[in-house]
Amino acid sequence: MHTLSIYGARQGLLSGKFSSVELTRCFLDRIRKFIDLNAFITICEEQAMKSARKSDEKLAANDGIGELEGIPFAIKDLFLTKGIRTTAGSKMLHNFIPPFESTVSQKLLDAGAVFLGKTNMDEFAMGSANITSHYGSVINPWSSGDKKLVPGGSSGGSAAAVAGHLCIAATGSDTGGSIRQPAAFSGIVGLKPTYGRCSRYGMVAFASSLDQAGPITKTVRDAAIFLKVISGYDEKDSTSSHSPVPDFESFAGKSAKGLRIGVPKEYHIDGMSSEIEDAWRKGVDIMRDAGAEIFEISLPHSKYALPTYYIIAPAEASANLARYDGVRYGFRAEGAKSLDEMYEKTRGEGFGEEVRRRILIGTYVLSAGYFDAYYMKALKVQKLIKKDFDDAFAYVDLILTPTTPTSAFAFGEEPTDPVTMYMNDVLTVTANMAGLPGISVPICVDKLNRPLGLQFLAPRFREDLLIQGGYVLEQNSNFPTLKEII
Amino acid sequence: MKYVETSTGKWEVVIGLEVHAQIISNSKLFSSASTKFGSAPNENVSFVDAAFPGVLPVINSFCIDQAIKTGLGLNGNINLVSYFDRKNYFYADLPQGYQISQYKHPIVSGGYIEIENEDGEIRRINLERIHIEQDAGKSIHDQSPTKSYIDLNRSGIALMEIVTKPDMRSADEVTRFVKKLRSILRYLKTCDGNMDEGSMRADVNVSIHRPGTEFGTRAEIKNVNSIKFIASAIGFEIDRQIDILESGGVVDQETRLFEPSTGKTHMMRSKEDAQDYRYFPEPDLPPLVLEQCRIDEIRSTIPELPDAKAARLQRELDLPHYDASLISSEMETANYYEAALSHLPFGDNEAAKMLSNWMLGELFSYLNKDGKAIADCNISPKDLAELVVLIRREVISGKIAKEVLKLMWDSGKSASVTVEENGLRQITSVSDIEKCLVGILEEHPDKVAEYKSGKEKLFGFFIGQAMKKMQGKANPQVLNDTLKRLFEK
Numbered sequence: 001m002h003t004l005s006i007y008g009a010r011q012g013l014l015s016g017k018f019s020s021v022e023l024t025r026c027f028l029d030r031i032r033k034f035i036d037l038n039a040f041i042t043i044c045e046e047q048a049m050k051s052a053r054k055s056d057e058k059l060a061a062n063d064g065i066g067e068l069e070g071i072p073f074a075i076k077d078l079f080l081t082k083g084i085r086t087t088a089g090s091k092m093l094h095n096f097i098p099p100f101e102s103t104v105s106q107k108l109l110d111a112g113a114v115f116l117g118k119t120n121m122d123e124f125a126m127g128s129a130n131i132t133s134h135y136g137s138v139i140n141p142w143s144s145g146d147k148k149l150v151p152g153g154s155s156g157g158s159a160a161a162v163a164g165h166l167c168i169a170a171t172g173s174d175t176g177g178s179i180r181q182p183a184a185f186s187g188i189v190g191l192k193p194t195y196g197r198c199s200r201y202g203m204v205a206f207a208s209s210l211d212q213a214g215p216i217t218k219t220v221r222d223a224a225i226f227l228k229v230i231s232g233y234d235e236k237d238s239t240s241s242h243s244p245v246p247d248f249e250s251f252a253g254k255s256a257k258g259l260r261i262g263v264p265k266e267y268h269i270d271g272m273s274s275e276i277e278d279a280w281r282k283g284v285d286i287m288r289d290a291g292a293e294i295f296e297i298s299l300p301h302s303k304y305a306l307p308t309y310y311i312i313a314p315a316e317a318s319a320n321l322a323r324y325d326g327v328r329y330g331f332r333a334e335g336a337k338s339l340d341e342m343y344e345k346t347r348g349e350g351f352g353e354e355v356r357r358r359i360l361i362g363t364y365v366l367s368a369g370y371f372d373a374y375y376m377k378a379l380k381v382q383k384l385i386k387k388d389f390d391d392a393f394a395y396v397d398l399i400l401t402p403t404t405p406t407s408a409f410a411f412g413e414e415p416t417d418p419v420t421m422y423m424n425d426v427l428t429v430t431a432n433m434a435g436l437p438g439i440s441v442p443i444c445v446d447k448l449n450r451p452l453g454l455q456f457l458a459p460r461f462r463e464d465l466l467i468q469g470g471y472v473l474e475q476n477s478n479f480p481t482l483k484e485i486i
Numbered sequence: 487m488k489y490v491e492t493s494t495g496k497w498e499v500v501i502g503l504e505v506h507a508q509i510i511s512n513s514k515l516f517s518s519a520s521t522k523f524g525s526a527p528n529e530n531v532s533f534v535d536a537a538f539p540g541v542l543p544v545i546n547s548f549c550i551d552q553a554i555k556t557g558l559g560l561n562g563n564i565n566l567v568s569y570f571d572r573k574n575y576f577y578a579d580l581p582q583g584y585q586i587s588q589y590k591h592p593i594v595s596g597g598y599i600e601i602e603n604e605d606g607e608i609r610r611i612n613l614e615r616i617h618i619e620q621d622a623g624k625s626i627h628d629q630s631p632t633k634s635y636i637d638l639n640r641s642g643i644a645l646m647e648i649v650t651k652p653d654m655r656s657a658d659e660v661t662r663f664v665k666k667l668r669s670i671l672r673y674l675k676t677c678d679g680n681m682d683e684g685s686m687r688a689d690v691n692v693s694i695h696r697p698g699t700e701f702g703t704r705a706e707i708k709n710v711n712s713i714k715f716i717a718s719a720i721g722f723e724i725d726r727q728i729d730i731l732e733s734g735g736v737v738d739q740e741t742r743l744f745e746p747s748t749g750k751t752h753m754m755r756s757k758e759d760a761q762d763y764r765y766f767p768e769p770d771l772p773p774l775v776l777e778q779c780r781i782d783e784i785r786s787t788i789p790e791l792p793d794a795k796a797a798r799l800q801r802e803l804d805l806p807h808y809d810a811s812l813i814s815s816e817m818e819t820a821n822y823y824e825a826a827l828s829h830l831p832f833g834d835n836e837a838a839k840m841l842s843n844w845m846l847g848e849l850f851s852y853l854n855k856d857g858k859a860i861a862d863c864n865i866s867p868k869d870l871a872e873l874v875v876l877i878r879r880e881v882i883s884g885k886i887a888k889e890v891l892k893l894m895w896d897s898g899k900s901a902s903v904t905v906e907e908n909g910l911r912q913i914t915s916v917s918d919i920e921k922c923l924v925g926i927l928e929e930h931p932d933k934v935a936e937y938k939s940g941k942e943k944l945f946g947f948f949i950g951q952a953m954k955k956m957q958g959k960a961n962p963q964v965l966n967d968t969l970k971r972l973f974e975k
C-alpha cells in the first residue's frame with residue numbers, strides 16, 4: 001500500500017479497496033518506523049486521523065469528494081498551517097503556530113488531502129543538502145550501509161518522505177532548485193511551476209521574486225494532478241497569475257512526436273561527471289526514439305546565472321527575514337538590555353550560520369556604494385538570461401538538461417566551502433531567474449546506486465509540456481524505483 | 487526677495503518641505519484593517535500590518551485613486567507606471583523591518599502650489615514629487631520604567647509624501663504654503679490635515695547663504711507636527727545657522743529634532759550616522775500601472791479648488807479679492823458661504839457682499855469666541871442668508887440685525903422668527919414715524935428753537951430721541967427724511 005501513487009490511491013479509495021483511515025494509518029506507522037530519516041519536524045497524527053475519517057465519510061456517502069480526497073500528504077514546514085506549528089526549519093520560529101493557512105495548503109485541504117505532518121527543510125529554505133535545519137539533517141532513503149546520503153535541499157524532508165514512502169506526495173518550494181534538486185537526489189519527481197502559477201500567500205518568504213511552491217511526487221502523472229489543485233490566481237498574492245489552469249493530467253501520455261527539444265551546450269559544465277553526461281544522453285535518446293526532434297541550442301548567459309542568483313536571492317532574503325526580530329512572535333533571546341541588543345542576540349542566536357551568511361551577503365549587495373555594482377548589475381544579467389530563454393523557446397518547445405551536476409553525496413563528503421555547495425544549484429537556478437517552469441524526472445542510478453535526474457524546462461505557463469515530455473521520459477527510463485528503505 | 491539682515495549683512499534663507507499626509511481611506515494601504523483614529527492599542531492590526539511570516543501586501547486601489555487625485559489637484563504629472571520599493575531599517579514599531587515606499591519612480595512628478603505673500607505677491611512653490619508609502623506603528627516608552635510598548639494601529643496606514651523644491655524663503659512663506667496645501671487636500675478630501683492627530687506632519691529642510699552665492703548646507707528637522715512648530719523650528723534654525731556661520735563655523739548636514747517645550751532644535755544624528763536604507767524594488771508587488779482613463783475619470787471628480795473658487799467669486803459676485811480669498815481658503819467656509827448664497831436673490835451682488843461681511847465679521851467673531859468650527863455653527867447658511875434678506879428688504883436695520891444675530895446665535899432660531907418673537911421689525915411707515923417725531927418736537931420746544939436759530943447739530947438729538955422711543959426700530963433713512971421735511975415746513 002505504501003508505494004501507491006496519488007493516481008493509484010485515488011482509484012483504491014474510490015473503489016473501496018481500502019479506506020483513507022487505513023491508508024493514513026499505514027503512513028503514520030511508516031513515519032514512526034523510519035523516524036531516523038528525520039523527514040518530519042512535526043507529525044500531526046490526531047489531525048490526520050480525524051481528516052481521514054472525514055474523507056471516508058465523504059467517500060462512503062459519495063458526496064463532496066475532492067480530487068485528492070483521503071490521500072495522505074506531507075507539507076514542507078515553510079507553508080503556514082493554521083494551528084499547526086510552522087518553523088521553516090529555524091529556531092527563530094520554533095514556537096510559531098500560524099493563525100491562518102497558506103493558500104497552497106488550503107487548496108490541498110479543500111481537495112480532501114490528509115496532512116500527515118510538516119516536513120524538515122533547510123533553514124528558511126537556504127541550502128542544498130538539508131543540513132542547515134535547526135531540527136537536524138534529513139537522511140536520503142536511498143542510503144545503504146554506513147554511508148548516509150543527503151536528500152538534497154531545501155525540500156529535503158519532503159523529498160525523503162516521498163522517496164521513502166512516508167507519504168504519497170509532498171509540497172515543496174523552489175527558489176533556486178529546492179524542489180528539483182532534492183527530487184533528483186531522491187529518485188522522485190519534482191515540479192517547479194512558472195513563477196506566479198501558485199500563490200505564495202502563507203509561504204515563509206525566502207526570495208519573493210523567485211520563490212514558487214510545487215509538487216514533489218512519485219510520478220509525473222501525480223505531479224500533474226497535484227499541480228492542478230494548487231494552481232491559480234490568488235487575490236492575496238499580487239504576483240500570482242490569471243493564466244488559465246489546464247487539466248495537466250491530460251498531457252500525461254501525449255506522444256512526444258513532433259516535440260522540439262533543445263539541449264543547451266552551456267550545461268556541459270566543468271567537473272560534471274561522465275555518468276551525468278551518460279544519463280543526459282540516455283534522456284536525449286529516449287526522447288528522440290519517442291519521436292521528438294533534438295536540437296543543440298545555446299543559452300550564452302547561463303554561466304552568470306548562479307552568481308547572479310546569489311546576489312538577488314540574498315538581497316531579497318535580507319529584507320524578508322528582517323521581520324524576525326523577536327518583537328511580535330517566534331524566538332526572543334533573553335537578557336538583552338536595549339532594543340539593539342535584543343535584535344543582535346535574537347537574530348544571532350535564532351538564525352543558523354547559513355541564514356546569517358546570506359543575510360550578510362544580501363545586506364552587503366544592497367548597501368550604498370555596492371548596490372549598482374552588484375544588485376543593479378544582477379538585474380541586468382537576469383534580463384539577459386531571460387532573453388536567452390525567450391530566444392531558445394522561439395525554436396524549441398522544451399529544454400532538456402541534467403538536474404544536478406552530481407548525484408547525492410554522503411554526510412561528511414559534502415563540500416566544506418559554501419561556494420562549492422552553491423554549485424549544486426548551478427543547473428536549476430536558471431529557471432528561477434527566468435521565472436520558467438521545470439520538472440525533474442529520475443532517469444537512472446549511478447554506479448554507487450544513487451539516483452540521477454534530468455530536468456525539462458518549458459516556456460512560462462507551459463507546464464503542460466513538462467508533463468508531456470516528463471511522462472515520456474519516465475515511462476521509458478526503467479528507473480529502479482525504491483521499494484523499501486534498507 | 488526678503489533677506490535676514492544682521493550686522494554682517496544679508497542672509498538668504500532656503501526652505502524645502504517633505505510633508506507626510508495621511509490618505510483618507512477606511513482601510514490601510516496594503517491590508518483591510520481599519521484606519522480609525524483613537525481605537526484601543528493594536529485593535530486595527532491585520533497579520534499583514536504585524537508582518538507575520540508568509541503575508542503579502544495587496545494594494546488598496548482607493549488609496550491609489552486618492553494619490554492620483556492629490557497629484558492632479560496639485561498640478562502634478564501622474565506617472566502611468568510607478569514602482570514600490572523597500573526602505574530597510576530596524577525599529578521595534580516597524581514590523582516588516584522595511585517600509586514599502588516609492589523611491590526612484592513615484593506616482594506623481596512635479597506640480598506646484600501658489601501662495602500669496604503678505605505684500606500680495608503671488609509665489610509659485612514647485613513640487614518635486616508625491617509618492618505613496620506605508621506608515622510605521624508607534625513605540626510607547628512612558629508606560630513602564632523598564633518596558634516599551636508597541637501600538638501597530640498606525641502600521642500600514644497609507645501616507646503621501648509631498649516633497650517640495652527648495653522654493654520657500656521664510657517661515658512666513660512656509661506657513662502660508664502648509665495652510666494652502668492643507669486647504670487643497672481638504673477640498674480634495676484626500677487628507678484631513680489634522681496635524682494634532684498626526685494626519686499631517688513635515689520634515690523641514692533649512693539652509694542659509696549670502697545672496698548671490700550657492701545654497702548653504704541644509705539641516706533637516708524631522709517630524710514637526712504643527713504649523714506653529716514649523717515656524718518656530720525654522721526661526722530657531724535660521725538663528726542657529728547664522729550664529730555658526732558668522733562665528734566662522736560650518737553648518738553640518740544633519741538631522742535635527744524640534745522640541746516644542748523649548749522652541750529649540752537639537753541634533754538627532756549627523757551625516758556620518760545617516761542610515762543606509764538599502765532601497766530595492768519591492769518584489770511582492772508588480773509595477774503600479776495606471777490607465778489614462780482612470781486618471782481622466784478621477785480628474786472629473788476634482789472639485790473647484792480655492793484659487794479657482796476665489797477667482798470665480800471675484801468675477802461673478804464682484805467680491806473684493808480679500809473677501810473672495812478668505813471665503814475660499816477653507817472648504818467649510820466656502821461651503822457655508824455658497825450654501826447661504828443660494829438663498830439670496832440671484833444676481834444681487836450687494837447682498838452677496840453683505841453676506842460676506844456678516845459671515846466674515848459678526849459670525850466669525852462669535853465662532854472664534856466660542857472656539858467653534860463653522861461646520862458646527864447653529865446658525866444655518868439659510869438663516870444667515872435670511873438675515874441679509876431682511877436687511878435688504880428693510881425689515882430690520884443693520885444695527886438691529888446685530889442684535890438679531892446675537893439672539894439667533896443663542897437660540898438657534900431663524901432670523902424671521904427671531905425678529906417677530908422679539909418685535910424687532912423695523913418701522914418704515916412715514917406716518918408712524920412722523921407722529922413720533924411731532925411728539926418729540928412738541929416735548930422740546932426750546933431745542934427746536936435752538937435748532938432753528940442755527941444749532942444744526944441738534945438734528946442728531948431729535949433722531950436719537952425718536953429712535954429711543956421706537957426702541958431703535960425706526961428705519962434710519964425714513965426717520966432722517968421725515969425730520970428734515972418737518973423742519974422745512
